[in-house]
Amino acid sequence: MLVDTRSCESSAHACSHKRSEDGCADCKVRLISVCSVLALAELEELELLSQHLSFEKGQALFGQGEAANSVYNVIEGALRLTRLLPDGRRQVMGFALPGDFLGLALQERHSVSAEALGPVKTCRFGRHDFAAVVEAKPHLLRSLHERAGYELNLAQDQMLLLGRRTAEEKVAAFLLSLRDRFARTGRCSVTVELPMGRQDVADYLGLTIETVSRILSRLDRAHTILVVPGGVRLLDQDRLRRLAAS
Amino acid sequence: MLVDTRSCESSAHACSHKRSEDGCADCKVRLISVCSVLALAELEELELLSQHLSFEKGQALFGQGEAANSVYNVIEGALRLTRLLPDGRRQVMGFALPGDFLGLALQERHSVSAEALGPVKTCRFGRHDFAAVVEAKPHLLRSLHERAGYELNLAQDQMLLLGRRTAEEKVAAFLLSLRDRFARTGRCSVTVELPMGRQDVADYLGLTIETVSRILSRLDRAHTILVVPGGVRLLDQDRLRRLAAS
DNA sequence: CGTAGGGTTGAGAAAGTTCAAATAATGTGG
C-alpha cells in the first residue's frame, strides 16, 4: 500500500489537505465528536474548512486571553487546559481527550491555555469559518450547546471537589473519573493511563505535588491501587469509590 | 393611574396571567435577560408560555437531580445554586440574580438545587415549551449558548479561586465580583448587599463559616471594608483588589 | 557514567478547621 490513510504525521505543524485520503468520513473520533450530529453531505462541507494539525508534547495550541482564531477537534492525544494567576499559581481546568472540542463557546478570546501532554492530533477550523457553519446549521449549534451543558456539569463537579473534598477524596475521585472518561473512548478500564505529570494532577486538584505523591503512595501501600510508570492500576475500585465519597 | 404595570405580587405562588398589564415588553429584566435578543413579536409569543412565580426566602425552586420540568428567568431577588455530597457537605455553585436564567443547558435534569435567598420573582416556562421555541429560533439558542459560555467562564474563575487562592484572597475576590455583578444590574457599588448568609459565602468559597467571619472582621479592623447588617461597605477597593490577587 | 527531570519521602511550619462559648440580630407573642 502506497497510501497510508493516516499518514498525517507532520512534525508539529499543519499538514496539507489530503481530504480524499483522510476525510471526515473516516475520522476516528467522528462519532464521539460534535461532528456526530452532521450528515455526510454536511461533513464534506466542513471538511473543506478543516485542517489537520499535530502538536508535540509541551506545545501550546493557544494561550489564555489570546484571540480565538481557531477551534479544534481533538483526534488523538491529551491536552491540559489551564489558567494562571498573575503570580504564577496555576489551576488546571481540565484535560481534553479525543472527541473533545476546544473553543466550544465560540468566544472572542480563549479563556484557558491549552497545552499538549504528549503527541496530539487535531482537526482545526478557523473560528469564523466554523461559526459561519454553525450559524447555518442550528443542529450543530444545539450539539455545541449540549456539550457546553456537559462541560458546565463537569465544572460543577470539579468545584464541589475543589471546595469540599479532602486530599484523599480528590485523588480517588480523580482516578475514577479519569477511568470513566477513558472508558468512554474505549480504553482499558483497570489500568488508568496518566498522560499528565504529577504537577498537572496537583494543579487540577488544588493540591501540591507532594500531597498527590504521598496519597498515591499511601493508596499503593494499602493495595487500593498500584502505581506503575505512566499510570495507575485500580486494584480495589469499591474501596476507591468509598474513599471518593461520591 | 388605575393600572399598576408591576402589580403581580402573588405570595409565593403562581399568579394568574395578566399579560395585558404586565407583559414582557415592560419586563424589568428584559434587556439583561436571554429575552433581550427577541423581537417584540417573538416576545409576545413567549409571553403566552410564561407564568410569573414568586418564592419566599428558603423555598426551593428545584432540587439537584430532579427532572427539569421548568426553566426560569429571575426577575427579582437572589438565589443560591448548590450541590451536595452524600454526607451533607455542600458547595454553593453560584448565586443567581435578576436577569439570570435557570436551566440554561436545557438538560433533562437539574444539575443543582436552587433556593431563594429572600423573596424572589421569576418568569417560569415549561422546559419543553421553551425548548420548542428555542428550536424554532436559532438566535435564541445562540443567546443561550453565549450565556452558557459566560457561565463556563465564571465556573473556571471559581475553580481557580477554589483551588489556588488563600482564604483572604477568596473573600476579597468574592466581594469584588459580587459588587461587579450588582453594578451590572444597576445597584450601588460602594455598599455591597449580601443577600446570603455567612454559611452560604463559606460554602461558595470552600471555607468554613468561622474563617469567613474572621476574615471579614480582620478586613473590617484594617478599615478595608465596613461590615454592616445585611452587607459590606467597600472602603478601600484598591487594597481589596490587591488582596484578591487578580 | 554523569546529568537532568520527574517523582518520592521526611520534618517542621502554616493555614484553616473544629469545638466551645460569647455576642449580636431577628422574630414572636403578650
Added chain:
DNA sequence: CCACATTATTTGAACTTTCTCAACCCTACG
C-alpha cells in the same frame, strides 16, 4: 413596644490537614 426564644455571627484556643523546604531516589538519555 418589650421580654423571650431562636437563629445568625463572632471570637478564642487547640488541633489537623496540607504545605513548604530540603534531601533523596529513580529512570532515561546523551
